[in-house]
Structures are given as C-alpha cells and as structure tokens.
Amino acid sequence: MIYEHLGSRPRIHDTAVVAPTAVISGDVEIGPDCQVLHGAIITAEGGPIRLGEHVIVMENALIRATAADAVHIGPHTLIGTLASIAGATIGAEVFFASGARVFNGAHVGDRCEVRVHAIVHRRAVLPEGTVVPIGWVAVGDPVQLLSPDQHEEIAAAQPELDFPGYVFGVDRDTPDLMVQLTERYGRSLARHADDREL
Structure with missing residues (x-):
C-alpha cells in the first residue's frame, strides 16, 4: 500500500519490487532493484527516507524518519525480519539481522x-566494519559495545542520550512524562488521518 503523507508521495524505481502488503508512506525514495517484502513499513514522518540500490527490507521490518532525523540507507544493505531503523544514516553493504x-x-x-536483537543506540557512531554481537548494545561516539549483562554501564549512558527529550521533545524529569509524551506524539501521528492511498 502506497500513501501520500503531508503532501509527499513515495517514489519507487521501476525495477524495485514492493510486496502488496508492505506500507510505503510519505517522502520515501526506493532505489533501483530494491526488494521490500510483506509486512514491511517504510514511513516518512516529516523527514525523508532514501534507500540506495539493491537494498532488501525483509518481512515486518520498520523504517521510520522524523522531522529531526532523516533516514539514508546505502546500497546493498539488508534489513532483516522485525528489524527497525529510526532516523539513522546507514552506509553501504550493512547487515541488520x-x-x-x-x-x-x-x-x-x-x-x-x-x-x-542487537541495539545501536541514539547518536551512536559505528565505524566501518563494526560488528555488534547478538543482543549487545552499541552506545556513544566513540562507540562502546556493551553486553546485555552490563546493566550499570548501559543505564549510565541513558541520561546523556536524553531519549524522551530528543525524540519526543519532553524533558525526562517532567512529573507526568508519559502523559506529555503520548499526547504530543499522538498529535503528530494523527496527521496520518489525512493520508491518501495512491
């Protein structure tokens, strides 16, 4: 399903194949020879998404851009089933399991x-050829690779990342954080009410 969102229509190269159950919404450009499989969602929520040539987006993967963070995915990259990429820049020949x-x-x-199930956290920078092991967390610049049992080190990185402030525009110390976050984010997502299927 292809949708116009916020006045922008997806642009899909004529050699790309998009499954009929995939959802492509907004300012999305899908390059030559890309494959977008069943259930995948590629949604530009105010910022653009660009897929280079020969990118494969497997079943039920999610790619989302925001007004603050576009998504650029280099050629010959594979995005595995149930993987998600939000507002990130991805190089060429990258594998997401x-x-x-x-x-x-x-x-x-x-x-x-x-x-x-590995995680590349907000604003982390992975140098060329980096491997994030199964279930590990990549944090920071320069990047630290932390195993899932390193709870204290992962928790120590969280405040500096200011996830609710950066992504949702709500201060982490707000007493009614989730009320503010869900109402603000809900208003933004409600803009899909005016989407048009193409």
Missing part, C-alpha cells in the same frame, strides 16, 4: 553487522 534496532541520530558505517 532479525530484531536489530537502530535509534535516532545513529550512524552505521559501511560493511557493519548488527546481529540478532
């Missing part, structure tokens, strides 16, 4: 691997 997560403002260099 099933369930991998990449957050806003991250930069993933050429030929990196983000393995099963």
Whole structure:
C-alpha cells in the first residue's frame, strides 16, 4: 500500500519490487532493484527516507524518519525480519539481522553487522566494519559495545542520550512524562488521518 503523507508521495524505481502488503508512506525514495517484502513499513514522518540500490527490507521490518532525523540507507544493505531503523544514516553493504534496532541520530558505517536483537543506540557512531554481537548494545561516539549483562554501564549512558527529550521533545524529569509524551506524539501521528492511498 502506497500513501501520500503531508503532501509527499513515495517514489519507487521501476525495477524495485514492493510486496502488496508492505506500507510505503510519505517522502520515501526506493532505489533501483530494491526488494521490500510483506509486512514491511517504510514511513516518512516529516523527514525523508532514501534507500540506495539493491537494498532488501525483509518481512515486518520498520523504517521510520522524523522531522529531526532523516533516514539514508546505502546500497546493498539488508534489513532483516522485525528489524527497525529510526532516523539513522546507514552506509553501504550493512547487515541488520532479525530484531536489530537502530535509534535516532545513529550512524552505521559501511560493511557493519548488527546481529540478532542487537541495539545501536541514539547518536551512536559505528565505524566501518563494526560488528555488534547478538543482543549487545552499541552506545556513544566513540562507540562502546556493551553486553546485555552490563546493566550499570548501559543505564549510565541513558541520561546523556536524553531519549524522551530528543525524540519526543519532553524533558525526562517532567512529573507526568508519559502523559506529555503520548499526547504530543499522538498529535503528530494523527496527521496520518489525512493520508491518501495512491
């Protein structure tokens, strides 16, 4: 399903193949010979999304751009099933395994691997060829790779990342954080009410 969102229509190269159950919404450009499989969602929520040539987006993967963070994905990149990329810049020949997560403002260099259920946190920078092991967390610039049992080190990085402030525009110390966050984000998402199927 292809949707116009906020006045922008997806542009899909005539050699790309998009499954009929995939959703492509807004300012999205899909390059030559890309494959977007069933259930994948590529949604430009105010910022553009650009997929280079030969990018494969597997079943039920999610790619989302925001007004603050566009998404650029280099050629010959594979985004595995149930993986998600939000507002990040991805180099060429990158592999995202099933369930991998990449957050806003991250930069993933050429030929990196983000393995099963690994996380690239907000604003993390992965140099070319970096491998994030299964379930590990990549944080910072320069990047630190932390195993899932390093709870204290991961928690120590969280305040500096200011995820609610950067992504949702709400201060982490707001007493009614989730009320403010869901109402603000809900208003933004409500803009889909005016989408037009193409």
